Each structure stands twice: as structure tokens, then as C-alpha cells.
Amino acid sequence: MTDTSQLTANRDSNHHCCKICSLVVTEVPLEVGQGAYCPRCEQKLYQSRKGTISVDLALALTCLILFIPTQLFEFVHIRLFGVMISSSLTSGAYDLFEGGFLALSLLIFFCCSVVPFLVFSSVILSHFALKIRNRALLKLSLFLLRNLKQWVTLDVFLVSVAISCFKLKDYADIYFGYGLIAIILLQLMTFLLVIRLDSRNYWEAIKPSLERQSTGTMLHCHTCHLLQPIKTKCDRCNSRLYWFKPYSVLKTWICVIAAAIALIPANILPISILLTNGKRLEDTIMSGIFSLINSQMYGIALIIFTASIVVPVAKVAGLSYLLLNIQRGNDHEKRLRTKLYLTIKWIGRWSMMDLFVVAIMITLVDRGQILDFTPGYGAVAFGIAVVLTMIATESLDPKLIWLSPPEEKKRELLTNE
Incomplete structure (x- = not known):
């Protein structure tokens, strides 16, 4: 890991813009295996790798x-x-x-x-x-x-x-x-x-980026990551330039609220239905976990509880917390909130575990046998909730976490100009 003190503003060098907090820092040469980290949010900017x-x-x-x-x-x-x-x-x-x-x-x-x-x-x-x-x-x-x-x-x-x-x-x-x-x-x-x-x-x-002097405010292209003077189109990829993802907060709120609603039937309705010896056994997510505990499969029960209960609820609560702090203009604990966002982004796909189990079980437990398995409508609701939380995470622009009210006003003026 390179010394972050080297990543300071230099008026005559190539620059990197942190994708998380939008801080512009100077690119420094690295040895193979070393990584450069943002001095403000501590996220990796780039890494020197062996090979091309x-x-x-x-x-x-x-x-x-x-x-x-x-x-x-x-x-x-x-x-x-x-x-x-x-x-x-x-x-x-x-x-x-x-x-x-x-x-x-x-x-x-x-x-x-x-x-x-x-x-x-x-x-x-x-x-x-x-x-x-x-x-x-x-x-x-x-x-x-x-x-x-x-x-x-x-x-x-x-x-x-x-x-x-x-x-x-x-x-x-x-x-x-x-x-x-x-x-x-x-x-x-x-x-x-x-x-x-x-x-x-x-x-x-x-198209290599040319060395540029940091003579004013530079705008970061979200597509090709080129830093350039303020304009409407990127010099390199011709994408539309903007400070933040358009309607990021609104789109994230819509997905979060819809996901929270979908989680209600996902936890109430049966997620799987097992027919064995003429008996119909309907399992919700929680009853399935209790069945595993009764069968002394404590490790599996813990994994499913974490992936199917803790993770979806934590994602909805965590994203709501981030959105509320962004809208309030909270200027404290930005680094902690950034880590929360990255954690939510990483764990999101693990909620797919229950759906994969349903897909595997429906194939292996053949219909028409003494033992039969079919998914319940709770699985459909759970799938909707999983997809919505993943879309919500991608819709939220993490740079909004680092935007203070004075900086927001300044950027509105720059955009209007």
C-alpha cells in the first residue's frame, strides 16, 4: 500500500478522481502489487499489476x-x-x-x-x-x-x-x-x-489521457473516468457529463420502499411447499430455519438466517439511513457511511442463496414421487425484494455521501454556468 501522503494535489501531473468521494488526487508510480488509496475515504484508487x-x-x-x-x-x-x-x-x-x-x-x-x-x-x-x-x-x-x-x-x-x-x-x-x-x-x-x-x-x-494542469474545477466522466474541464460531453467517450448520477436519491428511495413492501409477503407467505407421504408441509423462511435447527443443522440454519433475513433487512435499513443522512446534509462520519455503503453493495447478491436452493430442490425432488417439492409465492416476493435492493444499491451515488451543503451550492452554480 502506497503512502497516501503522496496523493496530494499537484498542478502538473496526471490525476485520478476517487469514484467514491470524488476527491482529485495526483497519480504516483507504484511497484508491482502496490495499491494507491484515497486519503479521504481510504478506498482503492488504482493498483499496479503484473502483466497487461x-x-x-x-x-x-x-x-x-x-x-x-x-x-x-x-x-x-x-x-x-x-x-x-x-x-x-x-x-x-x-x-x-x-x-x-x-x-x-x-x-x-x-x-x-x-x-x-x-x-x-x-x-x-x-x-x-x-x-x-x-x-x-x-x-x-x-x-x-x-x-x-x-x-x-x-x-x-x-x-x-x-x-x-x-x-x-x-x-x-x-x-x-x-x-x-x-x-x-x-x-x-x-x-x-x-x-x-x-x-x-x-x-x-x-486514448491515453494527457497531462493536465489543475487550473480550475475538473469534471469526472463516470464512463471512462477522464478528468476534464466542465462541459456537457466527454472528450474521450462522448458520454454525457454530470456531477452525480441523475435522480440518484429519488430512484434509490423508490427501490428501497418497494423492496421493503416486497419483504412483507416474502416472510409471511410460504417460500417452499414439500409433499411427503401425503402430507403438505409449507415453509416460510423462518419456519424453514426452525426446521433446520430442530434437525441440528445449526450451521446451515445460521447461513440461511443471515442471507435471507439479516441481509435483506439490513440492506433496506442501511440504504434508508444513508439516504436520510444525504438529504439532511449530515457532515459527520462520512467515512463510516462510505464503508456501510460498500458493505451493502458487497453482501447484496448473497440473498440469492434461498432462490438457488429453491431452483435446485425443484429439479432434484421430482414431481409425481412420494416426495415432491414446489416453490411458494413467498419465493417470488423474495426474488423481487432481492432484485430491487440490488438496483437500489447501484442507483445510489456514493459521492453524495461526501457532499456538504456549501459544496452542493457551489456545484449548482457551476452547473448553471
């Missing part, structure tokens, strides 16, 4: 090759009442669609198949855009990367597989397939790819 963006391309191609067996091969087989049943990454979405749960089916298919394919393809497309020097194509591919990479949930899916197997171990013999090995390898490669990706490197490759 060609490493990103190699990882993306590897991921795309591994993606094929994850979609084609079964990752688990069970012997249920003498019948072998298998599940692949896409079979859960298909069975939900067959059962009439279209929204859940599309969400599972989107996270398990569409998003990974688009993320890997976008990296490859970015390199093709650099090769033909096409800025519009580069802008499109990086837009997809920026907005989709947080929806890559293979790690959450793997935990869901473990939970499903624990639930079924008393009813069936469980065998793992080659698809599971492919998913684990794909998750590892995806992790390496995502932590390396930095859209700045691609924009610098197609």
Missing part, C-alpha cells in the same frame, strides 16, 4: 471455455426411491418455468447463464474494440461489464448446492457430477478476472 490487459483476455477465454461444460453437464445426481435424478445449472430455471414461476425462472437463468456469458464475452469484445479502434464498441462492452459483474453469483450458487445436499441427505443418496468441478473451476477463474478488471486501463489503451 492481455491477461484479462486470457482469463476471459478460459472462463468462456469452462462456461460450456457448466451449462451442459449435471453437477449433482441423487437416488430418490430407486430413481436417479440429475440437476444441471440450467435445469432449475427450466423446471421453474414449467411450474409456472416465470419471474423466478428468468431470474435464475439470468444469474446462472446469461450474466456469466455476457461478462466473459464483453471482455473479449473490449479487446476486439481496442484492436479495431472502435470507441463505440468499447463503450458498449465496458458498460455491460460495469453493470453485470455484480450479478455473477457462481460462489453463491456453490453454497446453495451444499445447503440443498444437506437438506436431501436424509431422503436420498447424493453423487456429484463433472458439472460441479467445472462450476468450481469457473468460479475460481471468474474471481481472478473480476478482481483484475479496471475499465480505466481499456480507455487509456484506446
Whole structure:
């Protein structure tokens, strides 16, 4: 980690704008493995890595090759009442669609198949855009990367597989397939790819930013991260320039309120229905957790309680707290509120765990057998709440946390000019 005291304003150097608090700092050379951190909010600005963006391309191609067996091969087989049943990454979405749960089916298919394919393809497309020097194509591919990479949930899916197997171990013999090995390898490669990706490197490759003197107020492009004098269009990518995300607070409030409403039926209505020996057992999220506790599966119960109860409620409460402080112009504990925002952003996708468990269970516990499983309408409401909280997190501009009332008035005047 580099000494943050070096990141001070210099009137004759390349500059970086912190994406979290909008502080403009001077770029300093780093040794391989070192990172530069913002002196105000302590978030990473950039990192010096060994290798070039060609490493990103190699990882993306590897991921795309591994993606094929994850979609084609079964990752688990069970012997249920003498019948072998298998599940692949896409079979859960298909069975939900067959059962009439279209929204859940599309969400599972989107996270398990569409998003990974688009993320890997976008990296490859970015390199093709650099090769033909096409800025519009580069802008499109990086837009997809920026907005989709947080929806890559293979790690959450793997935990869901473990939970499903624990639930079924008393009813069936469980065998793992080659698809599971492919998913684990794909998750590892995806992790390496995502932590390396930095859209700045691609924009610098197609058009390096020139050294600029800090002679006045500079505006940061949210698309290509170029610092430039105040204007309406970016010099490098031609995107519209603005201080903050348009209508950020309003859009976030709408999503937060809608998510809070959706959480009510998500916790009241059954999330799963199990038919066993002619008995109909309906489980809400909490009753399912209590069933796991009664079965002495304390670890699984804790994981589901955290992902399905604590995380969604904490996200709604945390985002509401951030929004209220932004609207009040609270000038205290900004660094703490920034960490809260980043935590909310990171944990959001783990709420998908319950939905993945539902998708796996509906595939493995075959209809028409003595044991039958179907999702309840609580799962639909929960899926809506998960999606809304993730959209709300992306809608909120963290730079608003660092905006003080005097600075807000100054920027309004600059915008009007």
C-alpha cells in the first residue's frame, strides 16, 4: 500500500478522481502489487499489476471455455426411491418455468447463464474494440461489464448446492457430477478476472489521457473516468457529463420502499411447499430455519438466517439511513457511511442463496414421487425484494455521501454556468 501522503494535489501531473468521494488526487508510480488509496475515504484508487490487459483476455477465454461444460453437464445426481435424478445449472430455471414461476425462472437463468456469458464475452469484445479502434464498441462492452459483474453469483450458487445436499441427505443418496468441478473451476477463474478488471486501463489503451494542469474545477466522466474541464460531453467517450448520477436519491428511495413492501409477503407467505407421504408441509423462511435447527443443522440454519433475513433487512435499513443522512446534509462520519455503503453493495447478491436452493430442490425432488417439492409465492416476493435492493444499491451515488451543503451550492452554480 502506497503512502497516501503522496496523493496530494499537484498542478502538473496526471490525476485520478476517487469514484467514491470524488476527491482529485495526483497519480504516483507504484511497484508491482502496490495499491494507491484515497486519503479521504481510504478506498482503492488504482493498483499496479503484473502483466497487461492481455491477461484479462486470457482469463476471459478460459472462463468462456469452462462456461460450456457448466451449462451442459449435471453437477449433482441423487437416488430418490430407486430413481436417479440429475440437476444441471440450467435445469432449475427450466423446471421453474414449467411450474409456472416465470419471474423466478428468468431470474435464475439470468444469474446462472446469461450474466456469466455476457461478462466473459464483453471482455473479449473490449479487446476486439481496442484492436479495431472502435470507441463505440468499447463503450458498449465496458458498460455491460460495469453493470453485470455484480450479478455473477457462481460462489453463491456453490453454497446453495451444499445447503440443498444437506437438506436431501436424509431422503436420498447424493453423487456429484463433472458439472460441479467445472462450476468450481469457473468460479475460481471468474474471481481472478473480476478482481483484475479496471475499465480505466481499456480507455487509456484506446486514448491515453494527457497531462493536465489543475487550473480550475475538473469534471469526472463516470464512463471512462477522464478528468476534464466542465462541459456537457466527454472528450474521450462522448458520454454525457454530470456531477452525480441523475435522480440518484429519488430512484434509490423508490427501490428501497418497494423492496421493503416486497419483504412483507416474502416472510409471511410460504417460500417452499414439500409433499411427503401425503402430507403438505409449507415453509416460510423462518419456519424453514426452525426446521433446520430442530434437525441440528445449526450451521446451515445460521447461513440461511443471515442471507435471507439479516441481509435483506439490513440492506433496506442501511440504504434508508444513508439516504436520510444525504438529504439532511449530515457532515459527520462520512467515512463510516462510505464503508456501510460498500458493505451493502458487497453482501447484496448473497440473498440469492434461498432462490438457488429453491431452483435446485425443484429439479432434484421430482414431481409425481412420494416426495415432491414446489416453490411458494413467498419465493417470488423474495426474488423481487432481492432484485430491487440490488438496483437500489447501484442507483445510489456514493459521492453524495461526501457532499456538504456549501459544496452542493457551489456545484449548482457551476452547473448553471
